[in-house]
Amino acid sequence: MxxxxxxxxxxxxxxxxxxxxxxxxxxxxxxxxxxxxxxxxxxxxxxxxxxxxxxxxxxxxxxxxxxxxxxxxxxxxxxxxxxxxxxxxxxxxxxxxxTNLFTGNEQASTAATTTASNSAQQAAGVTTASVSVDATIADVYKAASPAVVKIENYTQPVQSNGRGYGGRGGFQGFGQVPQTQEDSGQSGSTDSSQLELAGTGTGFFFESSGYILTNQHVVADASQVKVQVEGYDEPFIAEVVGENAEQDLAVLKISGTEAFPTLAIGDSNQTAIGDWVIAIGNPYGFDHTMTVGVLSAKERPITISDEDGDHVYEHLLQTDASINPGNSGGPLLNASGQVIGINTAVNSEAQGIGFAIPTSTIQETLKQLVGHNV
Incomplete structure (x- = not known):
């Protein structure tokens, strides 16, 4: 035809x-x-x-x-x-x-829109964010959690915690959980049955030989420090290797028969406001609690007032990841699982305003406290 x-x-x-x-x-x-x-x-x-x-x-x-x-x-x-x-x-x-008389332009328009949308997402760094972020957070917690420890501060009954609450500016005493008299002696003591549990906090291994980084106020005035490590039934008796009250840092050391899991210390200078951050700690005794937020601000100064006077802390990281008493000394992680800060303080008069010491300010102090390069 x-x-x-x-x-x-x-x-x-x-x-x-x-x-x-x-x-x-x-x-x-x-x-x-x-x-x-x-x-x-x-x-x-x-x-x-x-x-x-x-x-x-x-x-x-x-x-x-x-x-x-x-x-x-x-x-x-x-x-x-x-x-x-x-x-x-x-x-x-x-x-x-x-001839695609009616659908040709629509298909071309759809293709162009998809391409433009993908390009915009890639430029903004949010490609498949809802999927990748969820997977990354779960993976970070799974890898980091074993290196996070619970720290117990035991003191003589006549001694106080040494840290006030609700200081100037509404900043709560750096998140240490005070214990009531009913909690006294619940974990016992190797030296004396008179020691009582004065407070708990958080720390993390940064060397597999047993070196732990935490806040100085977590172990302040302690007669004995115990460390509970994930996977071990009994707590370890820890040695306080060094303290720096000005930066609110302390290094502990425990000994074990096997290497301990560790967290890598990253560079907080490489972070940007809006980056995802993850906090792991023991708020109010709830062991290995993970909270997630973003980096809200950098270079924040705050002043803490207690019975020892005023303490000014500068260059802090601000985050809306939930930080509560007991999170002190715990790691603030980036999406790669590196430590970029040590959770330190929370504004008790607000919600979602927590602070962490940036890792960029602690490297020299760590060398001094440990006695060698870290």
Whole structure:
């Protein structure tokens, strides 16, 4: 077949054949995929004109002048017109589909929008954030949690905790959990049954040989320090290797038969406001609690007032990751699982305002406290 509409109508000589023997073969059309819409329309209109003319001629002929014959001719014309219209409309549909007449621009627009959206997400650094962040946080906690420890401060009953609460500016005493008299002696003592548990905090291993970093106020005035390590039934008796009250840092040491899991100390200078951060600690005695937030600000100064006077701390990291009493000394981690801060203080008059000592300020102090490079 060629790409033209073919008219296979066999004309009938009305004068030679009677009405009963006149036969009209149907019109047959073949659509060529290269036909344009205008050509289809012209062919359709021409065919309708032919059908109309033939209907009129048959109605006026001798054998077609009878009323039944006229109705029969008109019915044939209507059926033929319907078939022609159906074929033409099908041709229009086929042509539009082949040429993407209606969907081509939409597909291109969708593709362009998708590309632009992906480019914007990549530029903002948020590609598949909802999936990757959740997976990263779970992985960070799983890897980091074994290196986080619970620290218990035991003192003589006559001694106080040494840290006030609700100091100037509403900053709570750096998050150490004070214990009531009912809690006294619940973990016992190797030296004396008179020692009582004065408070608890958090720390983490930064060397596999057993070196632990925490806040100085967590172990302040302690007669004995015990460390509970994940996977061990009994706590370790810890040695306080060194303290620095100005930076609120302390290093402890415990000994074990196997290497301890550690956390890598990262560079807080490489962090940016809005980065995801993860805090792991023991708030109010709830061991190994993870909270998540973002880095809210950097270079924050705060002043803490207690019975020893005012203490000014500068260059702190601010975060909305929940930090409560008992989180003190615990790690503030980035999305790669590196320590970028040591959780230290919380504003008791607000929600979501916590502070951590940045790792960029502790490297030299750590060397001094440990006695070697770390």
């Amino acid at each position: 060629n790409n033209e509409y073919e008219n296979n109508h066999n004309n009938v000589n009305d004068t030679d054949k009677p009405e009963s023997t006149a036969e009209h073969k149907p019109y047959t059309y073949t659509y060529g995929p290269n036909r344009s819409a205008s050509t289809l329309r012209t062919a359709y209109e021409n065919q309708l004109m032919k059908l109309t003319d033939e209907g009129g001629e048959q109605g006026n002929s001798g054998w077609g002048s009878k009323k039944p014959g006229k109705k029969k001719s008109q019915a044939k014309a209507m059926v033929a017109a319907f078939l022609v219209g159906a074929v033409v409309i099908s041709g229009f549909m086929y042509a539009s589909d082949r």
